[in-house]
Amino acid sequence: MKILVAEDEAKVASFLKKGLVEAGYAVDVAQDGDEAIWLAENNSYDVWVLDIMMPGRDGISVVRHLRRNNHNTPAILLSARTRIEDRIQGLDAGADDYIPKPFSLSELLARLRAVLRRQRPNLSNELVVADLKLDLVGHVAWRGTREIHLTNREFALLELLMLNSPKPASKMAIVEHVWDQSFDSGTNVVQVYIKYLREKIEQPGEVPLIHTVRGVGYALHPETE
């Protein structure tokens, strides 16, 4: 999988490249909009990740230009602008997703996988990790044959952990993914939800799936540490 990252902040671009390479992607970096267009027109990529505010052409103009020239590669926009109107403008220009800054690498990876999954003809509505299944349409989980009912927030939390599996998701990524209002970091809302989710998906005798990775966040996988 090859990804084009267009980001004018060299340090941010360098960390994105490092994280994406570690996740198994090949990455090219463009430092402005014109370079991004040149690279996109002369190379084949699976996804474009474009910052909106760049010198020269901005990310939205880049997507609009490439779509006009019949390039259909999925595009994810990164932006410090978080207004709904900004998102609409980006998506209307032809982008497939929009990630507001600041974001976690785990969130970008999850969005990348989601965008790539949408490209596949046999789209799956289920996420599976070990014997845990999550029905993305019915909002229900199964542990083996045991059906687990989840609240909306528990569902969103489990979905994020399964999308990231086996890698951990940070507390910040979880807060952003699960809650529409930003919770004060003074509260331990993530720990509380993890505790209740654990109680639901890990009954006595079942293999523990949710693991606390100290200093990092939470990971969902069947192996014990």
Place this chain on the structure above:
Amino acid sequence: MNRPNLQSRLTLWFASSILAVGLLFAGITYLHLRHELQYEQWERVHPENPDFILHGAYSKEEIDDIAGHILHISALISIPVALTALLLGRYLARKSLRPLAKINAQLQQIGTVNLNARVEASDADSELETITKNINALLQRIEAGYREIAEFSAQVAHELRTPLTLMRLQLEDASTKIDPELSEGLQDGLQHLESYVDQCLLIARAERNQLSTETEPIDLVSLVEDIIEPFTLLAREEGRELVCDYGQGGQVIAVPWIIRQILHNFLSNALKHGTGTIAAAITHDAGETFLSVSNACKASRTPGTGLGLRIVDALTRCQSHLRHEYQREAEHYRASLVFESLS
């Protein structure tokens, strides 16, 4: 003692002036008449003998009687004249001050969300026109200053997002290599910082009237049930309880995300600064719907930044039929969001 208002003073000045002029004329007439009657002599044809002309003068009693009559009539007339002058004065004072009242009413409607509004006084006199022009120039300067501050806040918040992204990526990358406690502390600090940036941006947008305010019917019970879920769990973790009294429920017309944000801030405050049971309630009174969160207060409350309540204040001002109220009685605190009747 309070000084009477300008309208009353103008009325009194007008009525006093009319009365004083009238009394002056009456006084002059009285003195002139006395003088004439004292020094002037009358001539009359004898009624029985037309060849004789009678010459005579008024006696002192006759003069006092005639002049006294004038005074009496003047005193009688002065009462209706004074009353008429008062009414006329009041009418003229009101008419003269009407443009001022109009300007005042328009100024009262101007708040932080409509600083672009200007005062109009088309039928005002030239003196008031000058005042109106100066007020509008002042409003323009206030609007420009306010816009600059809001734009600066928004710009700063935007500019902070990229370095925050870099810090987060660096921290996530380093999290497995540094002390876990340090990593968690840094994550919490970073999350706090991001939350402040978001809140500052939200306030800046609300105060610039840039928020999406499309209203729709909202079932308050469903909205409250959804929002309180995490707070119920968090309260339980602290050994506290969150109870809800939905009463007869309530349908309101409002912007859903604004109501969610306000309720979220009320509950966050109750959790962070309160003690004991937190009570959420939907009540109705005099055509208004109240969404309240109440709790007992901590005796030695650590003051917060006030950002949460500032957000509530900015958001309620975005919608004309919304207001918020806070009541503190002894050790009990209640925050309410009031949906005013739309009719």
